[in-house]
Amino acid sequence: MFFLHDETTGRLIKGLDAAALRQQVTAHNLANLNTPNFNRSDVSFEDELMRARQQADTPLARTHEKHFPITPGPEINPTIKTDTTTTRRIDGNNVDIEREMLNLVSNQLRYNTYVQRLNGRFDNWRYVINEGRR
Amino acid sequence: MSFFPEFRISGSALTAEKTRLDVIAGNLANMNTTRTPEGGPYKRRTVVFSEDLAASRSRRAIVTPFVPSSATGGAYRGQGVRVDQILADHRDPMMVYDPEHPDAGEDGYVLYPNVELAKEMTDMITAQRSYEANVTAVQTAKSIYTKALEIGR
Amino acid sequence: MVVNSVNRADAFIDRNIVLQTRNPEESDPSFADALRGVLGQVNRLQVEADAATEQLMSGNIENLHQVMIKAEEAQLSLQFTVQVVNKVLQAYQEIARMQI
Numbered sequence: 001m002f003f004l005h006d007e008t009t010g011r012l013i014k015g016l017d018a019a020a021l022r023q024q025v026t027a028h029n030l031a032n033l034n035t036p037n038f039n040r041s042d043v044s045f046e047d048e049l050m051r052a053r054q055q056a057d058t059p060l061a062r063t064h065e066k067h068f069p070i071t072p073g074p075e076i077n078p079t080i081k082t083d084t085t086t087t088r089r090i091d092g093n094n095v096d097i098e099r100e101m102l103n104l105v106s107n108q109l110r111y112n113t114y115v116q117r118l119n120g121r122f123d124n125w126r127y128v129i130n131e132g133r134r
Numbered sequence: 135m136s137f138f139p140e141f142r143i144s145g146s147a148l149t150a151e152k153t154r155l156d157v158i159a160g161n162l163a164n165m166n167t168t169r170t171p172e173g174g175p176y177k178r179r180t181v182v183f184s185e186d187l188a189a190s191r192s193r194r195a196i197v198t199p200f201v202p203s204s205a206t207g208g209a210y211r212g213q214g215v216r217v218d219q220i221l222a223d224h225r226d227p228m229m230v231y232d233p234e235h236p237d238a239g240e241d242g243y244v245l246y247p248n249v250e251l252a253k254e255m256t257d258m259i260t261a262q263r264s265y266e267a268n269v270t271a272v273q274t275a276k277s278i279y280t281k282a283l284e285i286g287r
Numbered sequence: 288m289v290v291n292s293v294n295r296a297d298a299f300i301d302r303n304i305v306l307q308t309r310n311p312e313e314s315d316p317s318f319a320d321a322l323r324g325v326l327g328q329v330n331r332l333q334v335e336a337d338a339a340t341e342q343l344m345s346g347n348i349e350n351l352h353q354v355m356i357k358a359e360e361a362q363l364s365l366q367f368t369v370q371v372v373n374k375v376l377q378a379y380q381e382i383a384r385m386q387i
Contacts, residue, residue, distance in 0.1 A: 013353075013356060016282075017350070017352075017353075019278070020278065020350065020351075023140055023274065024139055024140055024212070025212065027140045027143040027144050027214075027268075027271045027275065028143050028212030028213070028214060030271050031143050031144060031146055031150075031186075031214040031215040031268060032147075032183070032185050032215045033147070033263075033264045033267060033268075034151075034154075034183055034260060034264055035183040035185050035215055036183070038185055041212070097263065097264075100267070101267060101270060104270060104271060104274045105274070107274075108274050108277055108278060111282075112281050115281050115282065115284060115285055115352070118285060118356070119284070119285060119286065119287070122285075122359055122363065125363050125367075126363065126366070129363065129366050129367045129370055279351055282351040282355055285352060285355035285356060285359060286356075286362075
């Protein structure tokens, strides 16, 4: 994939993966709105990215010069986390309908944004290829 | 219901809530049914929902494991919800003193179904809320797919 | 703002592929080898895009965006290669026209 070698585009694509997965997970949460003892789940990706970025600003110290320098910025992948900490109703279910609905909306907007950024990159490439004709 | 995973998941919820509404409607319709073919008053029915997971038909909800990879297909097992069973509520029927009633027992009490109007109405509203929420989920999924088709254009 | 990907033109040409396809008699990879390598990549991308489309049609619609991205990549790489070939031909024709 030689057009998409740069890191940002790779992360954009992973972001799209995460958003698509999040839609599915939220749909599953909503489907089980009234299922007894059900635990809602979440997809975490952007938070991990933010955390990794914050860690990158503070380089890790080495105790021995022969140690490998840890360059922060590992590969972040979307992960599904099951949430067992939020409040439960009497039937043991912890799905909050308002929260899930908000997730639907915000996730949709996130997806749209990533698609738009990706299209921006493709437009750049297309421009370079076509204008290079001259 | 269809190929798309989100539609399948939300579709399962729509089906399940519709079933619940049907059961509630049956309860309400038979609120005053004092005689049934099996003998005795009508018994209230409830539905039992359970989480539908791929490769697992166990009734207990299973915690979804961590998925430490970027692959979105196959690893997440959530498939929506299903109606496990429709239970009959075996609690005691309501007793109403009415000696004139043809179904009155020796003591003059008539056994009425154990259906409470308030409970059924609450359940109905809950079912409807869930139904609407899942319809929204379907619409959102549709917008996401439509947006995906715009990649590159 | 640094436009990383456009600045690095060598991102287009994967050195490993060029080295693999080169004619072993020649000492350095020539332009022909580079072109061969790129054409191989173009073909691979087309095949990948087709495979993703097949998967889509057989019911696995979960990653529609992946399919779209692969299709776009395949198209861009094809366009790029065609432009490069055109340029090479142009240069050749210009040289051929030169009067000695």
